[in-house]
Amino acid sequence: MCQVDEEYNGQLDHRVTPRVSKKCVKCKENTTVLIIRAGDAFCRGCFKEYFIHKFRAMLGKNRVIFPGEKVLLAVSGGPASSSMLSQVQEGLSRDAPKKLRFVPGIIYIDEGGASGQSMEERKRTVAQLESVFRATNYHYHIVHLEQVLSLPSSVLEAGSSATGKPPTGSSYKAAVDHFIPTRKNQNQHPDLSVENAQSHLSNLSMQEVQNGVTSPITPEHTQALKRLFASVRTPTAKEDLLHTLRQHLILHTARTQGYTKVMMGDSCSRLAIKLLSNISLGRGASLATDTGFSDPRHGDVVIVRPMRDYSSKEIAYYNRMFDIPSVFIPGLDSKAQDKASIQRLTESFVTKLQTDFPSTVSTIYRTSEKLHTACPPQNTNTQLSAKCLLCVCALDTKLEEFSAYQATLISEQLSQRRGPGPEFTPGTTAAPGSPPASSAGQGHSSGGGQSQGCETGDGGCCSSAKEPETVDLKSLLCYSCRLTIKDMTALDALPQYILSEAERRRSQMREEISEFLLDEEEDEAIPRVNGS
């Protein structure tokens, strides 16, 4: 009753408890050990096959990972990403012709500095994870969140993709066909042979890993990071900022180490929650890139989400039954109350709703599949200034049609001190004709530039000296990143690369309009006219 496309084929007539069949529905021989959904009872072997098959089907259907590519696996230690890691191992080890062919690397980001863990706890967690990673024999990188403070500002620029246009199905097939014979011929070549590449890399990994782990994190770095997060007032904005910084770190690592793809371990349930909380945060324009299978916003590095078809339940069962190692690491939102942040609130809402309406998560997931971005961000023709500084998505703050954003601007303007303008006072009916002109003028001027609104409010609330900086940064951000920045008290706590990139873009904009700008001294001599 709560879904649009539901058919009632006599199910409602039989209101008995669903019968649990004793035999697996697939092979019909072995006894069932678990039930995924009502009516889907599997035995151990069939479940394993079903699980593994889904992973390869997801990669195969979407055909974005080309053979021989270097792929970075983002592992957080949690069940979903650990499961992804084991699936990759599974897929690469099989000797079938349909074996996965890419060169994996692992990245783990230690966020203990932001979530308030002590150095000993962090070292312990890292040691646990390292033992897991070493067992896989893949090259791995342990990166601390403090390193975000020393990133270059090129991280915020979208690189161009290697081929220039998105790869089509036929070119994928051609690439695969090419790969197999060459692999047979050049078995000793370290680049193409995955096994050799692995051993080659594992020889390197000892030195590389030294660099990754022991890159010096002084207590000053940790302090600076703590200061950054302390300057953010609300938990919602904290989580948002953490997510953005994490993305930047992963991107940087991928770029410097030569990875062209990144695999994230977001499960179906987590993506449904992410979709709803992104809608609540104002990220409607970039929903498709944030929750879709592939995320091409950075251009040269594409983020894929192969686990998006698995519900948390399936992953939990699999991990338990097949002993997949995972490490629990408390994050920013552990032990937080239900109403602490928007993300936490959405998580508890969806989970509760799922118990009453079991199809909630899959319905939301299907909705996300039908969306696409309003303005595709991977278009390399899009100027840099049209992308958000922090999340690298296309800006969604155009003021063409009357929209919610414009309405908010008008409300702000109307609630603050009105400048010396309209003769119209509240409570009196003015002559028709003149009030519309003046109020329309005010309305349009507020729509034209947010900075004007702030300046006229000199008796109001935004008269602090920090205001010009906020205004500068705001014009470079998308709608929801603006909300995050609004919650910050000290903008100079932001990492240097963000501030310098913002300055660079502002000066670029200034250059473009330099011929129309008047000198500062001249400007003050002329009394400013509002609303023209």
Add this chain to the structure above:
Amino acid sequence: MMMSPASTHTDIKRRSPLSEFRVALKMPVLCSSCAEKRAVLKRPKTAHSLCKECFFWAFEEEVHQTIVSAQLFKHGETVGIGASGGKDSTVLAHVMKVLNERYNYGLKLLLLSVDEGITGYRDDSLETVKRNQQQYELPLKIVSYEELYGWTMDAIVKQVGLKNNCTFCGVFRRQALDRGAMMLKVDKICTGHNADDVAETVLMNVLRGDIARLRRCTAISTASEGEGVVPRCKPLKYAYEKEIVLYAYFKKLDYFSTECIYSPNAYRGHARTFLKDLEAVRPSAIMDVIHSGENLSVREGVKMPVQGTCGRCGYISSQALCKSCVLLEGLNRGLPRLGIGKHHRLHEKILLQQPLTQEEERKLKAVDF
């Protein structure tokens, strides 16, 4: 007086040093707009402290800006205001009247009301509408389900039960409003849907997976082509529900404030609770959700319904029979589940007056209380 509970956390960032100084000295906070009078309320939308007059002015100005910028009306049109007697439609009627005179829209306004036949709820709210008619001096027309369809909501609930009755009420009301508007030769209908309603609808459509509605629900006015269709708009689309209540309270407007007695079981309740919680965490969340909804776009190739006309009554419909004909047929034949869920194949049969098979009848009779 209703104050948003979250206003305390936005409180800090919104106060200027001057007003903090005043608060420290226990002096009254001044209105942030005129800085003369004492502030009596804090706006839920922007957390500014305002005096009464400035709040009225800001609220009315915002609705005016919405109307002008979205070009909702043309000079000389006849506009029907969907009036239920509740706070949204009362405030809408009041503000429309005020703005019509103040800015000379040149509109002819009248009140349109729908009587669903819910005892204890609708008959009381209709009394409020009749009082509004006298207070605002606007002509009033009441259409009732009884005279249009031959069924009251009470009778429907007796047949259908408590779970799917909202579907019947909503579908019938839409057509009832259009029929009433056509009887009075109205050019446009405006309804009192506020920002909270639109945000709830966006969330609900995502939860139900209704892509077609998701695309349309944030539009401020509906399409205006087609026979038998009166375009409608939502001038209050960007007004928070809390601000509407504040406005009605301070202006001492007469409205009916009880919830429909059948509403607790609706699915929309979940979306509503979620939205209220969101607002408590971050007051701008309502506008953020609407912003997200406006910027959504659907991929090409996704199946969308095509607008056509109903085979029986000629009303607009995307199927062979419009939803209200299907529902009505189900009620009249004692098959209440006809219309809940998809029964395309049965539409043709009903249209051609063919009898349904034994199996189909049995399925449609099952009632879920």
